[in-house]
Amino acid sequence: MNPILSSSLNSAIATNQLSLTSFKPLYVDQVSGLLDAAFGADRHNKSSYKLRETCQDIPELSQVVLHNDGDKPSIIAATIAFSQMQVGNAKALLLGPLAVDANFRGQGLGHYLMAATINQAIARAKVNAKADRWQFIILIGDLDYYAKIGFKRVPLGALDYPQPTDPNRILYLDIANNGLHNLMSQTKLPMLLNKPNFKG
Numbered sequence: 409m410n411p412i413l414s415s416s417l418n419s420a421i422a423t424n425q426l427s428l429t430s431f432k433p434l435y436v437d438q439v440s441g442l443l444d445a446a447f448g449a450d451r452h453n454k455s456s457y458k459l460r461e462t463c464q465d466i467p468e469l470s471q472v473v474l475h476n477d478g479d480k481p482s483i484i485a486a487t488i489a490f491s492q493m494q495v496g497n498a499k500a501l502l503l504g505p506l507a508v509d510a511n512f513r514g515q516g517l518g519h520y521l522m523a524a525t526i527n528q529a530i531a532r533a534k535v536n537a538k539a540d541r542w543q544f545i546i547l548i549g550d551l552d553y554y555a556k557i558g559f560k561r562v563p564l565g566a567l568d569y570p571q572p573t574d575p576n577r578i579l580y581l582d583i584a585n586n587g588l589h590n591l592m593s594q595t596k597l598p599m600l601l602n603k604p605n606f607k608g
């Protein structure tokens with residue numbers, strides 16, 4: 409997973425003008441503004457948001473890219489969040505929302521942020537295998553965009569995803585050996601996402 413950044417973003421990262429940092433409560437308004445601009449102010453009605461409400465936040469993996477410009481206040485150039493959910497009897501991560509500020513799009517920042525945070529998730533799952541044995545990552549999005557990071561379409565009917573969701577947009581990425589395919593062979597389909605009141 410080695411996304412290509414534009415040369416200007418590469419040098420912005422090298423000089424710390426752009427920096428990846430964990431989400432903090434002080435960013436909440438800016439992040440909300442970025443997400444409203446990216447997905448619309450009614451984004452909370454989306455099925456992915458409804459599912460996320462039943463998941464457990466993983467704050468360490470929810471990150472922003474800050475744009476630091478001298479004495480000016482920092483701007484949030486991109487944001488990504490992860491939460492944990494249960495799929496059948498397995499633990500998985502739900503990725504999203506991911507958004508890049510319109511002024512920073514088309515330069516590789518979205519793929520860079522995704523690859524960096526997914527690599528952290530894989531590393532964390534290896535170190536702390538019992539607590540964080542996430543087997544795969546699920547998201548709702550356009551395959552054409554996420555395939556560059558390795559995401560594939562979840563086989564139709566495999567997951568009991570909240571409606572309305574276009575099944576072609578339910579994607580997954582295996583991050584441990586016994587990923588989604590192995591789980592599907594052992595579990596009755598469709599697999600339930602989170603038992604009632606699941607919070608980790």
Ligand SMILES: CC(C)(COP(=O)(O)OP(=O)(O)OC[C@H]1O[C@@H](n2cnc3c(N)ncnc32)[C@H](O)[C@@H]1OP(=O)(O)O)[C@@H](O)C(=O)NCCC(=O)NCCS
Binds near residue numbers: 550
């Ligand atoms: C989607 C988004 C995160 C991409 O961020 P970005 O930093 O511009 O992405 P990258 O620079 O890493 O990748 C850009 C490439 O992805 C393509 N791309 C962008 N959005 C796409 C989409 N929805 N479907 C397919 N391809 C897409 C671009 O055309 C570009 O292709 P190219 O490299 O061949 O020129 C950003 O446009 C955004 O925040 N959009 C609004 C929110 C959103 O739709 N998020 C989820 C996507 S399903």
